[in-house]
Amino acid sequence: MNIQNGFRVAVLGITLFLSGCGAYNFSGADVGEAKTFQVNFFQNYADQTPGSVIVPGLDRDFTLSLQDMINNLTSLSLTGNNGDLLYEGEIVEYKVIPMTATSDQRTAQNRLTMSVNVRFFNKKKQDNDFERRFSFFYDFDAAASLTSVQSAAHEEIFERLTQDIFNASLGNW
Numbered sequence: 001m002n003i004q005n006g007f008r009v010a011v012l013g014i015t016l017f018l019s020g021c022g023a024y025n026f027s028g029a030d031v032g033e034a035k036t037f038q039v040n041f042f043q044n045y046a047d048q049t050p051g052s053v054i055v056p057g058l059d060r061d062f063t064l065s066l067q068d069m070i071n072n073l074t075s076l077s078l079t080g081n082n083g084d085l086l087y088e089g090e091i092v093e094y095k096v097i098p099m100t101a102t103s104d105q106r107t108a109q110n111r112l113t114m115s116v117n118v119r120f121f122n123k124k125k126q127d128n129d130f131e132r133r134f135s136f137f138y139d140f141d142a143a144a145s146l147t148s149v150q151s152a153a154h155e156e157i158f159e160r161l162t163q164d165i166f167n168a169s170l171g172n173w
Contacts, residue, residue, distance in 0.1 A: 029074050029170040031085075033124040037076045038083030039067045042116060046094040049115075053094060055150075062091060062116065062158060069162035074170065085169070089118040092133070096146055099139060107142040112149075114157050120169045132168060136160040 044059040046052040066087060071078055076085065093115035098107040115135035122128040138153035146153075 029166070031074055031076055031170060032122075034076060034084035034122065036079040036083040037070055037074070037085040038079050038081065038087070039063055039070070040086070040088035042066070042089055042091055044091045044094075046091050046114075049093045049095070051095040051097070052092075055094060058094065058154075059091060061154065062161075065158040066162045066165060069166055070170075073166060084123050086121040086123075087118060087165070087169070088121075089116055091115070092117050093135065098142065109139055110142050110146075111137050111139050112146065112153050112157070113137040114161065116161060116165075118165055118168075120165075122169075128169070130168065134161050134164050134168075136164070 040063075042059050042063045044054055046058075047054045067078055070076060070085075070087075091114065093113060096110050096112050098109070099111045100109040101107055113135060114137075115133055117131070117133050119131045120129060136157050138149070138156050140149045140153065
């Protein structure tokens with residue numbers, strides 16, 4: 001077999017392998033028959049949890065972050081209504097608590113925790129529907145103010161929360 005024929009065989013083999021992967025893609029997402037997804041606005045009800053606070057814009061930023069995650073990792077189209085996959089929920093916790101103390105009883109490190117309650121509905125595979133709470137945290141030096149670390153904290157927390165939600169809803173492989 002010459003090099004040109006070997007190349008053709010290799011391309012054919014790769015093509016057959018990838019076509020056999022069905023609805024899966026390189027992110028590991030199983031979108032099945034779904035073509036569209038919808039992410040409803042995540043209301044911020046964090047102030048209903050003791051010690052939690054409301055941060056203006058957190059609800060919008062988190063909703064957009066989840067939309068971006070799904071949009072970037074799948075071939076699904078974002079829609080405003082009647083999506084094949086529906087994500088909805090609320091932010092239920094956003095609070096800072098002291099984590100470690102110094103020898104003179106001062107706080108050395110704080111932890112910002114954010115939790116969201118998510119309801120996922122799959123019109124094409126209703127067995128995959130769920131309601132679940134997702135939570136993640138960001139530790140920071142107690143000498144720093146929350147506003148000074150908030151951007152970095154949100155980036156890390158949103159990345160982890162949206163990845164966990166993505167894996168729970170579409171990582172069924």
